[in-house]
Amino acid sequence: MESYTIGQAARLLGVSVDTARRWADADRFPTRRDGTRRMVDGPDLAAFCVAVAQESGDGDETPYTSVRNAFPGIVTGVRLGAVEAQVEIQSGPHRIVSLLTREAVEELGLEVGARATARVKSTSVFVDRA
16 A cells, blocks of 8 residues: 655645645644655555545636646556456546456556546547556
């Protein structure tokens, strides 16, 4: 299972490190200590990313951009079929769903809580494991 520092979690959430720390201090998502570092387990961060995106609603004025149509985020869902797979990524307020082969998902090691980047070209979405 992948884990993230507070700084990495902040980048994935699209907020400052101070905001992520305040949210953790307010028990909005669980953290644990690994030596001197506070860590967030991937599945916990994935669930929190979804909750924050749903809270923000349509009235959120925070600007989010992507460079070269790249959406770095965290995997929040994986559905595996016999040959096909569906991967859901939360990138800030953006929810991106990609259909790809089961083999690709397995080769990339995509699972809930893993960092991934969705790259969008025309009508296709390509996923890179971070």
